[in-house]
Amino acid sequence: MHIIVTGGAGAIGRHAVHELLSAGHSVTTIDLREPPQCMSGEQFIEGDLTIQSEALRVIRDADVVVHLAAIPNPDSDPPERVLSVNTVSTYNVAEAVRRNGIRRLVYGCSESSSGFGIHYVNIKPQYLPIDETHPVCPHETYSLSKRFGEEIAVWYAQAYGFEAVALRYAWVWLPRDAAGIQALVERHRAGNWQVGSWFGAYIAPQDVAQAVRQACDVPLGCGRLEAFYLTAESTFYPVPTLEVLTAIFGELPEVRDADYFVSNPYATPFDTRKARNMLGFRPAYDWRHYEEWVYATPK
Template sequence: MKLVVTGATGGAGSWIVDHVASEGHDVVGVDLERPPGERENVTFLAADLTDQGQAWEAILSQDPDAVVHLAGIPRMGETTGTETFLTNVESAYHVFEAAGRTGADVVWTSSESLYGMPFAAEPFLPDYLPIDEAHPQRPEDGYGASKLVGEELAAKTVRKHGISIASIRPSWIQYPGEYQAREVAAAFDPETADRSGNFWSYVDVRDVVSIVDAVLHADIDGHEAYHAMAADNYLGRPTADAIETVFGALPEQCDLGGEESAFSTAKARTELGWEPDHTWREAEDETVEGPAFLDG
């Protein structure tokens, strides 16, 4: 396939570029700046995807089979909420519309944050556990709202152009040997801990790569959303017990066993044949070389 990957020098984006290039695909990697190094099977372009002209040229001129859209501001706190919302929505609008005009299917990173809990002023309990893709979406922040709008734009693009778009909703992405989540776990005391809006969920970047790969090889009709989370929490404690202690209650409907993630990945397992392969227990201290083109 010929692929355009946006956010090509970012955390997950660089790993995805490296993987699809290693599979022999012809890749165009787009980001605000080109990386210092090169990669076989990859052409790197610098472009600002909030600018319609640059976004459309970067995609339409390539006539790709698919677009993997990971560019954007990845969380609250890096800039203002307004800038986060506008950047993510504008880039998604331009990328989706360009993909639709050239007939390219899309897989992009939405987020668990669209449910509203992660960046809420006061993180709240979900309606039920485990959380699935049908859970109500109630974001209070610019980032979560940008992903909610992004998925509406995805649905709009599907209706207008007849392409397929998969919205991947990952949890906190971790990198082998650099599991920041475990620093949080080391300091965790359930009696004094702050509420976690993602309920201590996470996902290894390699599992993000594998779910994107699964989507690229799947036959998806229309717009579909899929969770991407590790099977367990990163605390090494029973999930329901941790939630009940920290939040003071559990949803009336709670069907969590042991350290099971608060987010269900059953839909991805059933429809894509995808399951997370990595857990913090083996990945926390694992040595894995990242994408070499980032280092020059």
């Protein structure tokens, strides 16, 4: 297949491009800047996806579009810019997909779109584990932009009959954040840790890339979107997940599927079984071996 990856010059994008090329696909990267070194078989096109004419020009002649381009957090830019850039670019990508007859859109969403990732208010889950049908409550600029993007993909897939996938991945541990994460890991290893408001979910970019490849390949019906939560197998905490959630909220949310936590007491509160069953997703990376994978750069 020929696959377009928006944001392919970014940290997650480089891993996704490498994974897709390794699987035998042809890949075109679209970004505001060219990657330091294009991989063998990768093509690059410069394009600003916040401009619709640019999106229509560069997103064409492909089987699948993987849309990863985004401002990746609420803190690096003014909040109104985060919301507008992420939402408008996703709208323009969806327009290009439908106008140019592309079969599938794979949207790089976020667990934050649920309201439980990046958040300013601690919202107690209605039940555990949190699956893709759990009600959402995004309430800051980044999580809102990701949620709006998923809704655009849902409605466009229904209206125009293309296939869509939303990958709701957890906090992706990237080289640019390595110093802060390393300090977190070292405190954790020394036993100097405490439960905050974070649920402890994270993921390696290599595992996100695995899911991107699977989302491009999995058989789907037209006219609908399939969403998937993606995290590492277990949380970052050394105590069982139900204890973590009790510590955060003062009481345990309803546990609808106790077997989920019996098989792995440290399992992420985000239910990844749909990704496991439909995509074949198997996260391979864990914080205990963080140094072995966080600095890996695909070439």
